[in-house]
Amino acid sequence: MRNKVLVFGGLGQPGRSVVGLYQGLLDTLSAHFDIIAIDPALDTAVEQFDFPYVKCFSSLSDYFEAHTDAKVSAAFILTPVGSHLTIIRDLSSTIPVDDLLFVVEKPSFSLNEIEEGFGCVVPSLKNRGARFYFIDTALVTPSMQALLRSELLKDRGLPHKIVALATDNPVEIAPEQEEFCFTNRIQALNERKLLSPSVSGGAGFGFDMGIHAVAGLVRYLQQSGLLKTKLVIKDVVAERVQHPQLEFEEGTETHLYANALLQHESASIELVIEGGKAGDIWDRRLELHFDDDVIAVGFGTLKHPPYLWVSNSGLQTFDVSGAGYRMHFNDILHALGLGKPSILSCEESEELMSNSMVLLNRLFEKIGGDPKHREVNILSVLKHEPRFLTDTEMMVRAEVQHILDDIRY
Structure with a gap:
């Protein structure tokens, strides 16, 4: 048998x-x-x-x-x-x-x-x-592996700001990707009940998507020796976009924004986290902002391959055939004794996800300990717009989005 x-x-x-x-x-x-x-x-x-x-x-x-x-x-x-x-x-x-x-x-x-x-x-x-x-596919991406193996971080020191984001189904999208527009995905999202706390895990799209942003961030912090750095949460904002067809229950958000500080020895690193749907862009990435340039590590989406972008030197994309879930699957095959090379051990995946989930929980506790208390702090908005970013950082966001429009599958 x-x-x-x-x-x-x-x-x-x-x-x-x-x-x-x-x-x-x-x-x-x-x-x-x-x-x-x-x-x-x-x-x-x-x-x-x-x-x-x-x-x-x-x-x-x-x-x-x-x-x-x-x-x-x-x-x-x-x-x-x-x-x-x-x-x-x-x-x-x-x-x-x-x-x-x-x-x-x-x-x-x-x-x-x-x-x-x-x-x-x-x-x-x-x-x-x-x-x-x-x-979580943000833990095992060829773009992050490439960054960690490269010399890109060697002489730059620590970034002064980190932006971690994971957003799906924007309200506006290129015509050839129209099926992924938020308006065209509402029926499928309603069927999945991601805005029902008993099904979704206690929150909404910001929780479902935010874990990708946080997991990618935690992976970088781990590899950079910053995982145990003190993190001070300054502000957390939860929003729910208004749409007549959207089915939701009390305490569920469609976008989550957070602003925090990583206090590393004598330096502080500003941190921005964004997760959700119905926003302005579609991507899952980590931005490392240095004094002279920016490095963006794209984890990949259904329509964008993983990428590594340096503002002063250009873009590198990665073969999606070996990315994301396929990297996880090699780890699983390895754990089952089927001889595949491993990136994360079981223990490493547990450490990373435990830290990621604890951090995400801290963000949600800032807006309420349960759906009932969270509801009063959720802002109702006509559209989601970025928060906690400077004009220069918004220009970076626009530039990366322009690049993504050119590297669709």
Whole structure:
């Protein structure tokens, strides 16, 4: 009998669900394991995925009725974030977890479960032999790897300002990308219930997208020796864009902005974080502002390859075929003993995501500890506009956007 790989949330809609990004990995794993989907949407036609599922079940209990003694080698947690911790608890209370690999999609846990997840549940299960690998594509990008391996940071010292952003579905977009315009994505976003706290993890688009910005930032801070630097949060602004078709619940935002200071020895580094949808641009990047130039590290989007841009010397793009999820997948294959080179170990992914989620939670605590208290501090706006940027930094934003318009797939 072959060992099993369980895919929670494996029957999401193609093109709208994260599971579609995992098809290549699951195809590879199917040569070694039985791949099983566990998803309440059991009535979904499995054939539309062309995934290598040997069986599909609507619940974990249904699965165990059919498989009482099967060894589970990995569990992919690809459901909405509100259910992540529950699934991990339910599975670990039912079967031995020694050497079981949990692969957890971003955001890792709901806002009110971050401390319990990373502080209690994960350490407890690791003590029983479980392993965890946390996903966020901003952690493993060829552009960041190239920056860290290059000489670009050697003689520049520390930046005086860092801008971390992750924004999707702008309100205005090039005609050939019109399908990704916010107005044209509202129906799909409503169906995903990203503005329902019980599903989305306690917040809205700023939480869902902001984790990319924060994860990329934390990766840079880790590699630059700044991860333990004191961070003072100065201001956090949450906004919700007005749109007649947008379905939302109390306490959910569509954009999050934060301004903070990293206090490093005698120097302070200003920090700006932005995450959300329905903004002015579409990108996921880290900007490092130095006295004489700017370095922008683009993590890549559905329509832009990862890139490395230096204001005084130009642009370098990277092959998307080996980027993002594919880099994560090599780590996962390595963790399962299938011989791929690894970028992040399980322990490194946990350290990075734990720090990222804790930082993101600190930002949301500034606007309210729960959706009810957050609601009174969310600004209703007709459109989202950048905050905490100087005129010069806005010129950089415009210049990078112009470059992105020329490097679409």
